[in-house]
Amino acid sequence: MGTWTWFHKLASPPHFYRIAGRLVPWFGIPAVLLTAAGIYGGLVLAPPDYQQGDAFRIIYVHAPSAWLSLMCYTTMAAAAAVGLVWRIKLAHALAAASAPIGASFAFLCLATGSLWGRPMWGTWWEWDARLTSQLLLLFLYLGYMALRSAFDDLQRADRASAVLAIVGVVNVPVIHFSVYWWNTLHQGSTVLRKGGPAMPLSMLVPLLTCFLGFTLAYAALACVRVRGEVLQRERNAAWLRELSAT
Amino acid sequence: MSGLTTGLARAAWLVFERDVRLAFRRWEQVTHPVVFFVMVATLFPLALSPEPALLRLVAPGIVWVAALLSSLLALETLFRADLDDGTLEQLTLSGQPLAWLLLAKTLAHWLLSGVPLAIAAPLVAASLAAPGSAAPVLVTSLFLGSGVLSFLGAVGAALTLGSRKGSVLLSLLVLPLAMPVLIFGARATDLAMRGEAAGGPLLLLAAMLILAVTLAPLACSAAVRISLE
Numbered sequence: 001m002g003t004w005t006w007f008h009k010l011a012s013p014p015h016f017y018r019i020a021g022r023l024v025p026w027f028g029i030p031a032v033l034l035t036a037a038g039i040y041g042g043l044v045l046a047p048p049d050y051q052q053g054d055a056f057r058i059i060y061v062h063a064p065s066a067w068l069s070l071m072c073y074t075t076m077a078a079a080a081a082v083g084l085v086w087r088i089k090l091a092h093a094l095a096a097a098s099a100p101i102g103a104s105f106a107f108l109c110l111a112t113g114s115l116w117g118r119p120m121w122g123t124w125w126e127w128d129a130r131l132t133s134q135l136l137l138l139f140l141y142l143g144y145m146a147l148r149s150a151f152d153d154l155q156r157a158d159r160a161s162a163v164l165a166i167v168g169v170v171n172v173p174v175i176h177f178s179v180y181w182w183n184t185l186h187q188g189s190t191v192l193r194k195g196g197p198a199m200p201l202s203m204l205v206p207l208l209t210c211f212l213g214f215t216l217a218y219a220a221l222a223c224v225r226v227r228g229e230v231l232q233r234e235r236n237a238a239w240l241r242e243l244s245a246t
Numbered sequence: 247m248s249g250l251t252t253g254l255a256r257a258a259w260l261v262f263e264r265d266v267r268l269a270f271r272r273w274e275q276v277t278h279p280v281v282f283f284v285m286v287a288t289l290f291p292l293a294l295s296p297e298p299a300l301l302r303l304v305a306p307g308i309v310w311v312a313a314l315l316s317s318l319l320a321l322e323t324l325f326r327a328d329l330d331d332g333t334l335e336q337l338t339l340s341g342q343p344l345a346w347l348l349l350a351k352t353l354a355h356w357l358l359s360g361v362p363l364a365i366a367a368p369l370v371a372a373s374l375a376a377p378g379s380a381a382p383v384l385v386t387s388l389f390l391g392s393g394v395l396s397f398l399g400a401v402g403a404a405l406t407l408g409s410r411k412g413s414v415l416l417s418l419l420v421l422p423l424a425m426p427v428l429i430f431g432a433r434a435t436d437l438a439m440r441g442e443a444a445g446g447p448l449l450l451l452a453a454m455l456i457l458a459v460t461l462a463p464l465a466c467s468a469a470v471r472i473s474l475e
Contacts, residue, residue, distance in 0.1 A: 084468075139418075139422040140423075142418065143418045143422060146415055146418045146419070147405060147409070147415065147418075147419060150410055150415050151408065151409055151410075152410075156408055156472060156473075159472045160405050160408070160409075160469065160472050163401070163405060163465055163469050164401075164405055164419060166465070167401055167423070167462075167465050168423070170461065171423050171426075174426050174457075175422070175423075175425055175426055178425070178426035178429045178450075179425070179426075179429070181429070182429040182433065
């Protein structure tokens with residue numbers, strides 16, 4: 001039991017507020033450094049692709065955004081489930097904090113994908129399975145945030161949106177595979193050169209650095225946003241008044 | 247619960263029968279979505295072109311998009327009146343499993359909103375120059391698909407019960423979840439119109455229906471409880 005007390009303490013808002021505040025620089029500074037290093041490695045050091053030339057370099061923003069948009073949704077749904085089952089307010093706060101971050105990454109992924117598509121496929125938007133399922137993921141985020149904003153009562157908003165997040169996460173694989181199925185049946189002409197030769201190390205290392213940097217950036221942003229949520233939720237609590245008095 | 251005198255099957259039947267009876271008293275609740283369905287389908291020839299060759303090409307998509315929009319419209323009536331007159335609260339307090347009662351309720355809604363669409367669809371498809379041979383597949387796909395839409399939509403409708411802005415929000419929640427149904431429904435119809443075997447997408451629709459019937463009432467009952475708090 002003793003090993004779990006740190007975990008239970010984490011669920012108390014004042015404790016978490018302090019911890020999260022201390023964690024922000026620990027996540028944020030490496031995030032900035034790693035992302036900067038990864039971007040530099042990707043844009044300057046990595047050799048141009050033999051087929052796509054310099055255009056492929058957008059992958060250093062595109063792929064980490066895609067990964068994070070999915071990870072944020074999973075985090076959101078897991079936090080929502082924890083909040084719903086054990087009635088932990090902080091878990092709801094984390095879910096609420098993750099949604100706008102995830103939506104931003106989904107949007108960033110779509111925007112960079114569109115920019116990438118212009119020189120590669122000759123069009124800003126292609127009804128490609130990956131782009132389309134990413135678009136639907138963005139819609140799921142928007143629906144979640146719309147539902148949250150429709151309630152005045154925060155607790156109700158928490159629990160209703162938690163149910164939606166769980167329903168959504170059950171549906172994400174169904175949507176994903178049906179979109180792929182739809183696409184492969186509808187078009188055989190689009191030449192997406194996925195695969196090809198394996199990525200050389202000089203391209204891969206900056207990409208992995210970017211992945212790590214973006215993920216840490218999410219952690220830092222989530223800490224800041226959860227702190228904001230805690231401030232909003234606990235605005236009448238005694239510990240906050242003490243904190244602001246000192 | 248020893249105090250219960252009504253069995254599960256009986257309770258479900260009572261809820262189901264009540265909803266069907268009420269719908270027959272308020273007949274426009276059933277007919278308005280169908281009229282809307284036909285009207286939306288009419289918009290496309292006006293907007294695109296009356297050319298039969300073109301219409302035949304896009305007919306499966308038009309019929310399915312119109313059906314999807316119409317089923318969204320029908321969701322409005324699923325819980326609203328029962329929330330206003332307290333029936334929903336009584337169902338929650340009845341001691342019967344709420345998910346089970348909502349399953350019966352959603353089945354009634356499927357019968358009253360989906361089946362009329364499936365019946366009206368061949369007429370609409372024929373007006374869009376679709377061959378009559380595709381009608382059985384079209385009806386089957388709409389029958390199965392509208393079931394999934396009813397169950398998914400019931401979760402959305404229950405979630406938005408307590409909120410200020412009902413209908414637009416409901417569409418925002420349900421439409422992304424409904425995309426797979428649209429994909430496979432339109433695909434089955436398209437295959438049937440080309441005279442090819444449409445068994446694959448129909449089976450996938452049936453699988454989604456089974457998944458929705460199994461899981462959606464549970465989410466729906468959680469959502470109703472949250473809305474009633």
